[in-house]
Amino acid sequence: MAFPPEMKRYTRRLIATMALYGVALVGANMWFHYAPPSGLLAYFVAILPALPIMGVFVVIGRLLLEMRDEYVKMLLVRQSLVATGLTLSITTAWGFLEGFHLAPHAQGYYAATIWFAGLGVGGCVNAILERRARA
């Protein structure tokens, strides 16, 4: 199993969603800069960059569903749980700090950024646990 087909599909989908994100982000910024939309259209344009990010979560979810190697799937689930726990902990703590006027307001979309960074942390946790189990 050098590079399983589900990983190839995941990579293709991820590249497509990230490309869409780039287009949507630049497009929405330009739209608001040069011809600010109003009413419902403004809401629609503002949410455009969020859609591909939601798509990334779907892409990761599909990878989990399609993955045939149960051990590697377990590692990815653990990695995602670390990312989710980290995101919820940081955003909750930040919310309280903000509530007591001890931290500036942070945009909600940073939760996604933290989650993606959390995947990296989850990967490290996996590596450490695996190394410890092998020792």
Next chain:
Amino acid sequence: MNNHLRTLRAERGWSQQDLAQLLEVSRQSVNAIETGRYDPSLPLAFRIAELFGCAIEDIFISPSKG
């Protein structure tokens, strides 16, 4: 879970990679199962047993007995 997978594999002269290909899993998975770091699901345990032509309990040692 302790098991005899490494011995059975060695008897057949297979590498972890060979066994991984036969089971259609990653070498990482074979290594994790062999070293007892990961307990395979029942379907995978059956695939392993069928590949070696033995019963599941001939490969995997029951935690209550091991």
